[in-house]
Amino acid sequence: MQGSDITFKYIAVICFLFMFIGCGGTPDKNPLLEKAKTDFQQAENDSMIVTKAPVALKEAEEALEMSETLWQDKSDQELVTHHAYIAKQKVAIARETAELNAAQDEVERAETERQRVLIEARKAEAVAAEKRAEEALTMAQKERQEAELARQRAEQLAKRVNELEASQTERGLVLTLGDVLFDFNKATLKPGGERAVTELTKFLKEYPERKVMIEGFTDSIGSESYNKDLSRRRADAVRMELNTNGISSGRIQIRGYGENFPVASNDTEAGRQRNRRVEVIISDKDGIIDERVQ
Numbered sequence: 001m002q003g004s005d006i007t008f009k010y011i012a013v014i015c016f017l018f019m020f021i022g023c024g025g026t027p028d029k030n031p032l033l034e035k036a037k038t039d040f041q042q043a044e045n046d047s048m049i050v051t052k053a054p055v056a057l058k059e060a061e062e063a064l065e066m067s068e069t070l071w072q073d074k075s076d077q078e079l080v081t082h083h084a085y086i087a088k089q090k091v092a093i094a095r096e097t098a099e100l101n102a103a104q105d106e107v108e109r110a111e112t113e114r115q116r117v118l119i120e121a122r123k124a125e126a127v128a129a130e131k132r133a134e135e136a137l138t139m140a141q142k143e144r145q146e147a148e149l150a151r152q153r154a155e156q157l158a159k160r161v162n163e164l165e166a167s168q169t170e171r172g173l174v175l176t177l178g179d180v181l182f183d184f185n186k187a188t189l190k191p192g193g194e195r196a197v198t199e200l201t202k203f204l205k206e207y208p209e210r211k212v213m214i215e216g217f218t219d220s221i222g223s224e225s226y227n228k229d230l231s232r233r234r235a236d237a238v239r240m241e242l243n244t245n246g247i248s249s250g251r252i253q254i255r256g257y258g259e260n261f262p263v264a265s266n267d268t269e270a271g272r273q274r275n276r277r278v279e280v281i282i283s284d285k286d287g288i289i290d291e292r293v294q
Contacts, residue, residue, distance in 0.1 A: 033071055043057060051098075052097070052098035056094035066087075067084040085136075099122075177196055177279075200280060214253070219272035235255060239252050262275045
């Protein structure tokens with residue numbers, strides 16, 4: 001049970017370090033490396049370990065020196081942590097080996113049958129401890145691979161967002177389709193608008209967990225009811241284009257806000273043109289989009 005507690009404790013430490021390293025800059029100290037140093041110093045001062053497990057203790061020292069060298073060379077923090085973890089495990093193995101050897105010496109002074117039983121028990125315990133250590137190392141490597149895959153997915157998403165010419169807002173990614181993509185006072189997409197929706201379709205097919213909210217807006221010319229209807233029809237035109245390209249209606253919501261929520265003054269033609277728009281809000285990875293409040 002002691003070996004299992006040690007293993008799970010350091011798995012938790014490694015997970016914390018991976019999260020810490022992913023969120024910020026290089027720390028002043030590597031906690032796992034510092035703990036490995038402390039454990040090795042304690043083992044080095046333990047006469048039983050020095051006399052009963054000198055080879056295992058030497059291997060732990062070499063692993064610790066490798067981790068310290070990587071740290072001093074400012075190598076990748078995950079690599080430093082990986083070798084520090086190995087050093088920590090080797091110190092634990094040295095301690096267990098010393099205990100095993102000491103037990104074997106004691107057994108040799110006892111009767112033959114008792115000697116055989118205790119030796120086999122200790123061997124089984126050592127094999128189990130080694131197996132747990134190997135499993136922990138495998139898990140750490142798997143987590144490192146998953147972290148790398150997550151980093152690659154994030155880079156790919158950033159690249160696609162840039163290609164889509166979307167902007168990041170508090171509500172999510174926003175793609176704005178301007179008034180020039182519709183004929184005047186019409187709700188039918190022009191070829192330029194269809195091309196923009198085609199790019200949006202490609203993005204949504206690459207990220208099937210994401211949903212969209214399509215919001216239409218107008219300037220202040222005309223009645224409020226007409227503008228609201230026109231804005232909704234334009235939003236619906238984008239929705240239908242997405243449906244045609246294979247995006248299910250279950251992933252799409254539409255809103256028509258008419259002349260509400262202007263982004264420029266309606267006192268000039270340039271301002272009115274900016275207000276005549278369709279905004280496509282792309283959800284987060286959980287498919288959540290907050291309703292517009294301003």
